[in-house]
Amino acid sequence: MKQRWWIGYGAVALTVPGLALTVPPVAGQSALGDYSLRVTSPEDGPVQPDEGLTLREAIELANGTLTPEQLSEAEQAFAQPLPTGQGSRIGFDLPTGQTTIALVDLLPEIVAPELVIDGTTQAGYDVSAGLDPKFPPAPVVSLTVAEGSEVARGLTIAADGVTVRGLSLYGFRTSDRATQTTPPADIFISALAPPVDSSPLSPALELFRLEDAEAAPRGVIVEQNWLGLPPNGEFPAVPSAFGVSVFNAVETTIRNNRIQNHDGSAIITGFRADGLQVSENAIIGNGLAGMPDAIRLEGAIASSAITDNLICANDGSGIYFFKTEGAAQISGNAIQYNGRRFERAAVYLMGNDHQLSDNFIGYQPGPGVAVTAYPLSLRNQIRGNRYAGLDGLSIDLNTQGNTGVQDFQKGDGPNPPRNSYHRRRETGNAAINSPEFDAYGFVTGAAEVTLTGTADPGTEVDLYRVAEEGFPYSPLSEPLGTVTASPEGTFSASLALPPGTRVSAIASDPEWGTSEPAPVAAVQAADGSLPELPVTPVELPNCAAPVPPPEPVEPPPPLEPxxxxxxxxxxxxxxxxxxxxxxxxxxxxxxxxxxxxxxxxxxxxxxxxxxxxxxxxxxxxxxxxxxxxxxxxxxxxxxxxxxxxxxxxxxxxxxxxxxxxxxxxxxxxxxxxxxxxxxxxxxxxxxxxxxx
Amino acid sequence: MRRNQRQLYRGLLFLLALVLSYFLSHVGPPSTVAQAQGRVFVNQATAQFDGPDGPVEVTSNETRVGETIVPLSIVKTADRAAAEPGDVVVYRLLVTNPSSRVAAPLTITDQLPRGLIYVPNSVQTTPLQPTQQVITDSSLTLTFPSLEPGASVSIAYGVLITPDAVRGDGRNVAQASAPGFTPVSAPFQLTIRPGIVSDCGTILGRVFVDKNFDGQQQPGEPGVPNAVIFMDDGNRILTDPDGLFSLANVLPGYRVGTLDLYSLPGYTLAPNLYRIEDNSASRFVRLSPGGLGRMNFAVTPTFGEEQS
CATH class of the missing domain: 3.30.1330.60 (OmpA-like domain)
Incomplete structure (x- = not known):
């Protein structure tokens, strides 16, 4: 019985000095021999000398827990030594038609720094098939779970600089059992991953060393993978639980992946994910039966960036910050058709100094961006975004310390103007007042219309065109320009806008953040009438991959009942x-x-x-x-x-x-x-x- | 047709008989009962007997029948509405004689509920002084020689709340009576709180996202707001924005609480990798009388909600 049971926390603390001596230094690169490895067998099972090199054997060779001498001659031929210091590389040379690696058990944790697992080396990988960086070409090699087995994690990464490229991972989850399990994931990134559950069969529990930032893997890259779906793009028989779980890692990069069909979030952070870069991924249809948000951020996320992703058709928010520490930058994303199951804000912000810019946020059964009142969140700059089809405000600042169930999901609607300094201490973005136009209608001049109104003194007022019907609030469709409010708290802007245009505005202050939108005002014709502008056609819900360029011209659909x-x-x-x-x-x-x-x-x-x-x-x-x-x-x-x-x-x-x-x-x-x-x-x- | 007419006649005759009988009974001369109204019958009994010194006559008090006697009024107040064992409650009685007759002698009794005892020598009366004062543990009787019409007497006394009072009802009735007057009473309901002898305990706890799966909340493990905990007696408790909750006045004994997972979508109970007992879906607390129990719930992001 190798199992060690530690009773209580005190026992754990007592064991720490002894344990620290026995843990080998993970970062010691010179301790590992570096190999160029070719996986030639899709089989999985115990390590043994046989014909082909399995992925399990390759990872153990890279980790240094297996030496080539323990394998057969044939297998040794697939492991070529490399000059030390540059890290091992695992490529794939699987027989045609046998490119699915079905795991029967957890793969060993990857502790070899700078290891590259590259699925694009498999013959048949078509680099040119990727038309959009968000939709990488279909991988050839897929990593999944053997029928009848249960594997909680695809790849568990605990070393610096590991790269995972061009793989399809799906089917990683756990079933109900006596105790709950730690969250499974396709790719789990943490120093010393926790055991799957607390059953007596689990390996002995090591300390997590969560507090030690130096131990966290640095610079892991996950790119060009399909997570949660097989290479044929169908819904897998067994969906994965979570996509990428950045549990305790710094400067992780997740780019150009397609992350789809997960029970929980596509990307979830745990204790530490400082410097997380999520860029140009297609995150579609996740949160089907669990944590509903596409990107769920928890813990430390300082200097993170979420840029240029397509976040579509997930069950909850597109991005949800839950009591995070540190600021994130969110720009250039298309966050649309989320909230399929929970009526949440497309982006729910907690924390200070987040920057949301140049995103498209639309078709959400909730507000576009909600900023919580508790924990008090300040200086969140939400500018230059476009909104459409919302069931709520484009930007909703929770006020009066509201912490009800709805306030943590949908926000609390338009705020009254600040009537006391104390409102700043109980409202998101310190209760910066939304601008107000002087009138609901402005008569246009010969060439331009002059819009006037009031806002907090010195704030920058972004004027927006509002395309949709709805009064007095409607999604902010398109930025028109920025003016600065005078020290007296008035602003005035002259713009060339056709009569019938509807406008709104938000105010931003570097000291406080961005406000809720102003009630909509309309530009009237010279005679005071309000002409109808042509309505834009309804957009079909869509987060499909881009079709190849020679698009067949479809006949327009028949407009009959x-x-x-x-x-x-x-x-x-x-x-x-x-x-x-x-x-x-x-x-x-x-x-x-x-x-x-x-x-x-x-x-x-x-x-x-x-x-x-x-x-x-x-x-x-x-x-x-x-x-x-x-x-x-x-x-x-x-x-x-x-x-x-x-x-x-x-x-x-x-x-x-x-x-x-x-x-x-x-x-x-x-x-x-x-x-x-x-x-x-x-x-x-x-x-x-x-x-x- | 003819038969119908006959029935109509019969009905009319019957109505006429009713109306006549009513008038006849009310037209006659006023009855003797009515004549007696307004008169006062003074009744006094006298007894005579032949004693050794000759005939002796003893006269009783007067009773008056028919007189509209305005009853005495009695008002009872206390200096507090709720008390705990160890407190002294000061009761005040105000007895007024609003009638035109002298109430003599005036007897005032006060009956205490269980667990309340008089503080010795605490009775103060103004402006009259009692001629007789009988105090037992649970009752007080004061006798005043007379209370003139329109006069009042105010009585104050202290009562000590003993731990026994928790088992009583705290209802205290004072009564004032005098010959010829209908006795009047005034209750006062005191809420008895268990106070220092209470045996209720307190349960507190927290719901938080467990990152290292040890069941304890450390830095970096945020509390979950608006999570619902159900107790074995049906109490429903909501956590505050920091994920904390506390429940006062819990009866001691074995108490069980469980987390309503439906209240925190996306989370489920976290496995506890250190203590196998804490993997239970409910928390079991043996709450000693007046004790403090703790129910912490560690949660973690979930998946596979369709399995249940």
Whole structure:
């Protein structure tokens, strides 16, 4: 029994001096021989001398826990020594058609510094297939879990400068067991990763050394991978739990990856992730059944940057800061169609000095950017972004120390003007006042219209065009220019705007941050009338990969009312949320229609029968719509076109209290919307009714 | 048709009989009961007997029937509405005679509830002085010679709350009576708090994101706001913005609390890699009387919510 059980914390503390002596220095590069390794066998299992070099053997060779002499002659040929000091390289030379490495157990933790695991070396990797850096070419080598096995982590990285390139990783998760598990991930980056669970079979528990920043791996690079989906791009049979878990690492770079279909977040930080760089990734459809936010930031994240990513169709926020330390820069991202399951802000900010600039934030069932009131968050500069299709303010500063459930998800709506200095101490961005126009309508002059208003003295007022209907607040569509408020707190801007234009404004102050938007004002024609401007066409929900350049010209879709025989509901058994085979057939029909008509979007309304408590039923109805949604996602329906709306027992289908009525109540309804504004006819069905 | 008419006649006759009988009963001369109203019957009993010194006559007090006697009024107050064992409560009684008759003698009794005892020599009365004062542990009786019409007497006394009072109801009734007057009473309800003899305990704890899976909150492990904890008695507790909670007045004994995971979407209980017991979904506290218990919940980001 190698297991060491430490009772309590005091025992751990006592063991520290002895342990520090026994831990070998991880960073000692000279201790390791460097090899150029070629993985030729997709098999996995115990290390043994045989025909081909497995990935497990290659990592152990690089780690120095295995010497070439312990392997066969054939395997030694695949391990060529390199001059020491530059790090080992693992390439792939797998036989054609056998490029899937199915793991049966955790791979050893990577402790070899500067190791490069390069999936692009496999024959058949098409570099030219990547049209957009966010959508790297499909990897050839994929790393997944063997059927019947359970592996919590794909690659566990604990050394400096490790690079993982051009791999597909998916299927890493744990199942229910006696105790909970530490969060699994495709790629887990930490010095000394924690054991998966606390079962007696787990390896002996080492200290995490979380406080020691020097021990954290530095400069790990994860690039050009597909995380959470196989090379064919389908929804995997077993989805991964989390994408990249930057648990305790500094200056990690995650770039040009496609991160999709995770139960939890695509990228989640743990204790320390200072200097994290997330750039040009496509983060789509994550958070399906767990932590719903696409990028969840916790712990220390000083000087992080999230730039030029596509964050689309995730279940919660695009980026959620939860009690982080340090400032991050977020720029150039497209954050759209998130909040599929939770009505959260597209970006939820906690902390000071964050910079949000040049992002597109849109189509969110919540505000664009929310800034929390607690812990008090100051000096967040949110400028130059474009917003569209929000269910809330473009920028929402929580006020009055609001810390309710909704305040940590959706914000609290427009704030009243600051009436006391103390508001600054209980409002996000120190209660900087939103600008106010002097009138709701400004009559245009010969060439220009002069917009006047009030704002906090000395602030920079960014004027925005507002494209959408809605009064008095509407998403800020396009920046028009910046003026500075006078010391008396007034501003004035002359702009050439056509009559009918609607404008709003935000104020920014380097000392406090950026304000909420001003109520919308309109530019009137010289006669005082307000002409209608042509409306922009509705954009279809889309986060698909870019299509190849020679795009076939599609004929415009026929603008005639759709007459579809779509079933609109499926039923469930008592207290169950799993999809019965009968319901699956109906869902297949719905998926077929959804795939045929890309302009259809659907809301999944979950319902229960009236028995049990309201809270329980709300959760049950959410599980039901979640089950239906996840089934449709597996059928290929893009997640950005579906939203989950749980209703609990509030909207029954029937009135009675018999078994049949209750069976009718237990359902998920599909509320289709045709984005072209046309009508659809639906069909109720009871083929899958399940009586108790 | 003819039959219907006959029925109508019968109905009319019956109504007429009712109306006549009413008038006849109210038209006659006033009755003797009514004549007696307004008169006062003074009744006094006299007893005679032949004693050794000749006939002796003993006269009782007068009783008056028919007189509208304005009753005495009694008001009872105390210097506090709630008290704990060890406190002294000062009660005040104000007895007024609003009638036109002298109340003599005036007897005032005060009955204390369980666990309250009089403070010796604490009775103060103004302006009259009692002729007789009987104090037992749980009752006080004061007798005044007379209370003139329109006069008042104020009585103050101290009462000590003993630990026994926790088991009583704290309801204290004072009564004033005098011959010829209807007795009047005034209750006072005192809320007895257990105070220093309370055996309720306090449970406090926190919900936080555990980064090193040891079940303890260290720097860098933030608290989770608005998490819900359910207690075994159905109490629902919400954590504050720092993830802390505290629950006062918990009955001692074995108490169980559990985290409502639905209140913190995206998180589940963290595994505890050091203590296998803390991997339980609930926390079990043996709360001693007046003691302090702790329920910490470590959570970690979750996945696979569809499994449950």
């Amino acid at each position: 759709l007459v579809l025989t779509v079933p609109r509901n499926i039923h469930f058994a008592l207290d169950r949320s799993d999809i019965s085979p009968e319901s699956a057939e109906i869902l297949d029909q719905i998926a077929e229609v959804m795939l045929e008509y890309p302009f259809l979007t659907v809301e999944l309304h979950g319902h229960t029968d009236p028995r049990a408590s309201a809270a329980y039923n709300l959760a049950l109805s959410e599980r039901r719509s979640l089950a239906a949604r996840n089934y449709l996602v597996r059928q290929g329906v893009p997640p950005e076109r579906m939203r989950i709306v749980p209703f609990g027992e509030t909207q029954r289908r029937s009135q009675g209290s018999g078994r049949v009525e209750y069976a009718r109540d237990r359902r998920v309804e599909f509320v289709f919307t045709d984005l072209r504004g046309l009508e659809i006819t639906f069909q109720d069905q009871e083929a899958d009714l399940q009586l108790e």
